[in-house]
Amino acid sequence: MSSIAVSTTINGDDVEYLCQPDETLLDVLRNRLGLTGAKEGCGTGDCGACSVVVDGRLVCSCLVLGAEAEGRSIETIEGMADGSELHPLQRQFIEHAALQCGICTPGFLVAAKALLEQNPNPTETEIRFWLAGNLCRCTGYDKIVRAVQAAAAEMRGEPA
Numbered sequence: 001m002s003s004i005a006v007s008t009t010i011n012g013d014d015v016e017y018l019c020q021p022d023e024t025l026l027d028v029l030r031n032r033l034g035l036t037g038a039k040e041g042c043g044t045g046d047c048g049a050c051s052v053v054v055d056g057r058l059v060c061s062c063l064v065l066g067a068e069a070e071g072r073s074i075e076t077i078e079g080m081a082d083g084s085e086l087h088p089l090q091r092q093f094i095e096h097a098a099l100q101c102g103i104c105t106p107g108f109l110v111a112a113k114a115l116l117e118q119n120p121n122p123t124e125t126e127i128r129f130w131l132a133g134n135l136c137r138c139t140g141y142d143k144i145v146r147a148v149q150a151a152a153a154e155m156r157g158e159p160a
Contacts, residue, residue, distance in 0.1 A: 038110075046135070049106070049134070115127065
C-alpha cells in the first residue's frame, strides 16, 4: 500500500504526516506523532479511552482513519493544559481522586471538556449520559462525576 499525505491541525498546530490507508487516527497519534495520551482500550469504539475531538465532535480515534483527518481540526488530551497550567477538569480529577490506573482518564477528560463546551452547567444525569461511552474499571463513576461538576462550577466562576 502506498502512503497517504495528510495535512491537519492538532491542538492548534499545523501538522503533516504520512499514513497507510488502513491506519487508524489513534495509531497515527500515538505511533507517528508521539501523542500517547489517547489509549487503545478496546479497538472497537466501546470504551472511550481513545476519545478525541475532530471538528468539534467527540469521536473514538480507533474508529477514524488517519487519512480522514485531512483538513480537519483535532483536539487531544495533550492540548488540554495551557503550558504547565492544568485545565480545571484536570485539577478537579486530581482533587477528587477521580483516577487510578490512568488508562481511561484522558478519554474522560476529553469527553468532559467537550460536554462543558456545549453545556457549561450540566446536571448529574446529563454528565452521566454524556460520559456513558467512557468506561472505567478502577474508580467507579461517582468521583468522576463529582470532578466534572466541580470543574463546571469553577469554569462558571462559582466559589468552591
